[in-house]
Structures are given as structure tokens and as C-alpha cells.
Amino acid sequence: MQYICYVLITYWALEDKGVFSVKSYYRSIRGEQTNVEGGFWKQLWGLKLPGKIINLVWRACRNVLPVASELIKKYVNIDLLCPQCHLRPETPVHVLFMCSFAKELWCKVGLQDVIQVDESATILQILGQAFRKCSREKQVMLSLLCWSIWYRRNVCVWDKKFLSMFGVQSMAMQLLQDWRRSQEELGTRMQRGSNENVTHLCRPPEGWVKVNVDAACRDQLGFIGMGCVARDHMGRFMRARCATMRGGMPPREAEAWSLRAALLWMDEGMEASKVYF
Known part of the structure; x- marks a missing residue:
């Protein structure tokens, strides 16, 4: 009971x-x-931003960013101090909001008033409060700059380069503009396609065999790979093959080689059938 x-x-x-x-x-x-968190997640996933930016904010809110404080918990031998300022331990809150570079950037873009940072607060709590105070456009800017700050941190750790504040801000805005432009172009193409006669992939005629071929260039490993699959006119699987060749060549030549290999393979095993590529 x-x-x-x-x-x-x-x-x-x-x-x-x-x-x-x-x-x-x-x-x-x-x-x-909680009801508060649920509203934040709905706002975050509804932002018109590239998936990698929303994913970064989500990872930060779930406290799974690979910062020094989290890596040490997993027994990774690493310095606990922030690699950018070398003053405080590197935690998610420090990287995105409390590091000297992050503080200066938030002030420069005029968002310092909506970001209430506390030592004991989590990223989820900080961004949850900020999202409740912000317009949709400012929510976009918050998420975009979080990604840019994290990108700058990674460049510092792995490439030993320190991007300037102007460089980080301009990179963020350029990324947003490029993404919006690509979305507009995609929408335009889709709208045009709905009004035009679009050619769709269709089944081969009865008695023919459909063969799909693809190639992969692995320059670092020093070989080229190909794969092909054959299906009948009903789309049913018949046979498949993969092969490799030592050496390197441009992608277009690799595609030509894979097509030739597929033709020879089909010629050996399916003399009585017509091949449709």
C-alpha cells in the first residue's frame, strides 16, 4: 500500500x-x-544552431567535459591548474565562466549581467538562470560563445596557441553566419526541388543486376579499399565483395579503379546477367 x-x-x-x-x-x-530543467532542455534543443554547439552545451551541463578536474577523477596524470591562466583548478565552470579570458569575453559582448557565477554552482544552474533572463537571440549567443571558449581551450591545450579575444568572437560569428547561410540555401534547394521534376533512384529492369560500388583512400596506411554489393531487380541481396590495393591515388582515380574491379568481378560470376551500375 x-x-x-x-x-x-x-x-x-x-x-x-x-x-x-x-x-x-x-x-x-x-x-x-525538474520542471525548471525540463524547460531549459526544451529551449536548448530548440535553438537554431549547429548540432556540435548544442552538443557541447549539453555535455557541459551534464558535467562530462574532459577538463582536468574530471580527468584526475579517472586517474589521468595531468596538472589540475587551468592551462590558460594557471591560477585556478580547471573545472567546467572555471573554463567557461571564471577564467580571466572567459570573464573578459562575457563582459565584452555585454552578457555579464545575465551570467550569475557561483563557486558551488553547476553549468546547468548557471545556464538555466541565464536562459530564463535572455531573449532567444541572447540564448543563441550564450551557447555559441560557450562553444568558442571551449574551442579556444582545446587549441591552447593541444596546439599551444592562444587565440585572441577578437579572433574567438569573430570565429563564433562567422560560424553562425555560415551555418545560417547553408540552412537558407538548403531550404531554397528543397523548395525548388519540390517544384521541379526530380530524378529518383529506381530499380533496374527485370533480368538486370544492380551493383553499388564505393572506394576509400587510406593514404596514411598506404592502401586503397573498395566494396561493392549486387542486388537483383527486386532489391534482394545476391553477392558482395571487398578488395584492397597497395599504393595511393586521388579519390577520382580510386573510384575509377573500384569501378573497374567491380566490372571484372561481375564479368567473372554473372555472365548471363545484365549489370546496372
Whole structure:
């Protein structure tokens, strides 16, 4: 009886719309979901931004960024201090908001007022509060600059280069402009395609064999690979083959070689069939 009452109470507390799900109940028990967090996730995933930027913010909020403090917990022998300022331990909050470079950047773009940073706060709490105060455009800028700051940190760690504040800000804006332009062009092409006669891939005629061929260049390993698969006019699998060749060549020549190899292979085993590439 106690268990039933607890489930009913949780159901009433979690589901305002009257739809109970095991997933939400499980996450509530683990303390992973609140109404505030749910609103933040909905806003984050609804931003018109490249997937890699939203994924970076999500990883930061889930506290899985490979910063020094987290790597040390996994027994990685690494210096705990921030590789950029060398003053404080490198934590997710420090990298994105408390490092001297990050602080200066947030002030430069005029977002220091919406970012309330506390030593004990998490990225999720900081961004959750900031998103509630911000317009949609500022939410985009927050996420974009978080990604840019993290990119600058990685360049510093791996390439030993320190990007300037102007370089980081301009890179972020250029990335956003390029992505928006590509989305507009994609939408235009799709709109044009809906009004034009588009040629779709179709099955080969009856009695023919359809062969798909592809090639891969592995210059570092010193060989070229090819693969092909044959299907009948109903799309049913018939046979497949892969092969490699030592050496290197441009991608276009590799594609030509793979096509030739597929032709020879089909000529050996399917003399009575017509081949359709």
C-alpha cells in the first residue's frame, strides 16, 4: 500500500498534463529532472544552431567535459591548474565562466549581467538562470560563445596557441553566419526541388543486376579499399565483395579503379546477367 501511494503522489507531482511515463518517474527518483530543467532542455534543443554547439552545451551541463578536474577523477596524470591562466583548478565552470579570458569575453559582448557565477554552482544552474533572463537571440549567443571558449581551450591545450579575444568572437560569428547561410540555401534547394521534376533512384529492369560500388583512400596506411554489393531487380541481396590495393591515388582515380574491379568481378560470376551500375 505504501508503494502504491508513493507512485500516485509522484504521478501527481510530475505529470501536470495527466500523462504518466516510466522514464520521467525514473529520472525523478534519480534527481535528474525538474520542471525548471525540463524547460531549459526544451529551449536548448530548440535553438537554431549547429548540432556540435548544442552538443557541447549539453555535455557541459551534464558535467562530462574532459577538463582536468574530471580527468584526475579517472586517474589521468595531468596538472589540475587551468592551462590558460594557471591560477585556478580547471573545472567546467572555471573554463567557461571564471577564467580571466572567459570573464573578459562575457563582459565584452555585454552578457555579464545575465551570467550569475557561483563557486558551488553547476553549468546547468548557471545556464538555466541565464536562459530564463535572455531573449532567444541572447540564448543563441550564450551557447555559441560557450562553444568558442571551449574551442579556444582545446587549441591552447593541444596546439599551444592562444587565440585572441577578437579572433574567438569573430570565429563564433562567422560560424553562425555560415551555418545560417547553408540552412537558407538548403531550404531554397528543397523548395525548388519540390517544384521541379526530380530524378529518383529506381530499380533496374527485370533480368538486370544492380551493383553499388564505393572506394576509400587510406593514404596514411598506404592502401586503397573498395566494396561493392549486387542486388537483383527486386532489391534482394545476391553477392558482395571487398578488395584492397597497395599504393595511393586521388579519390577520382580510386573510384575509377573500384569501378573497374567491380566490372571484372561481375564479368567473372554473372555472365548471363545484365549489370546496372
